[in-house]
Amino acid sequence: MNSLTFDRPNALCGGFFILSGLLFGYQSLTVDLGSWLRIGPGGLPLALSGLLVLLGAIILVQAARTEGEPAGRIAWRGMLFILLSPLIFGLTVRGLGFIGSVFVTSLFASFASYRMKLWMAFALAVALTIFSTAVFSYGLGLPFERIGPWLRW
Template identity: 35%
Template sequence: MQIKSRKDFASGLMFMMVGTAFAIGATNYTVGTAARMGPAYFPLMLGIMLALLGAGVAATSLVSGRPDGAPIGRIAWKPLLLIVGANLAFGVLLGGVQSIGVPAMGLIAAILAVVVISSVASDQFRLRSALVLAVVLAIGSYLTFVLGLNLQFQVWPHFITG
């Protein structure tokens, strides 16, 4: 068979690899059953579903697509690095890095940073829209996780709360 959509085939393979890696990694923990789920149950099922989705996408790429195989374009490095950097910034701001002396800045600062940094990855970036979205997500996250679910997050930096 001939690959009719290289983009779909490559993305299907990527989904299968990531899903399989998560499923294999989840087996290091207790899986449990559907009635009594262990810590590995959700990542295992999610990994299996992602791998199956990837297989479906890869199979579809053999049937439909452009006659020339729709060549894969260049990697968009700027958005890729900004999205990965936004996630790293979220982790650093939320928990800090004690080994190098970076203090935790809290949930609100982490959400503001992740939204603004990841928004810069778009070609249609507007600072005002990103800030409005960041504030709405920060308030929603505070209401959901801190007030609604009573999760123990540091919400503000220590220099504000004391």
């Protein structure tokens, strides 16, 4: 008879998703859920926490069915660049405006990969800036400054 073995990293990930989903679901019950026709401030977090629990259960079941690959070395460079990117966006959005902040942040984040070339990082930053401005500023009409005071002459 085969003993049940778990792929440890995936089992931990699935358990974390389930625990997080249950915690956020519990917290969303403390505010008004609303009705099916008019969702309240707790309705969307409750639905998203349910999806998080479902995703965690799927990952946990998959962890019991297959044996994972051994983990390699930790990608410290990638974690540093990606985790600092929202901080850079938050610190520069008032001064540079949305366009400048998205450009600087995406340029910074693109160097999380060792394989990123300078010209490719610039192209990615320009494309992401154009796309984000088109979607959030023109498409959704969000009220924010496109060009901040640091870039005005």
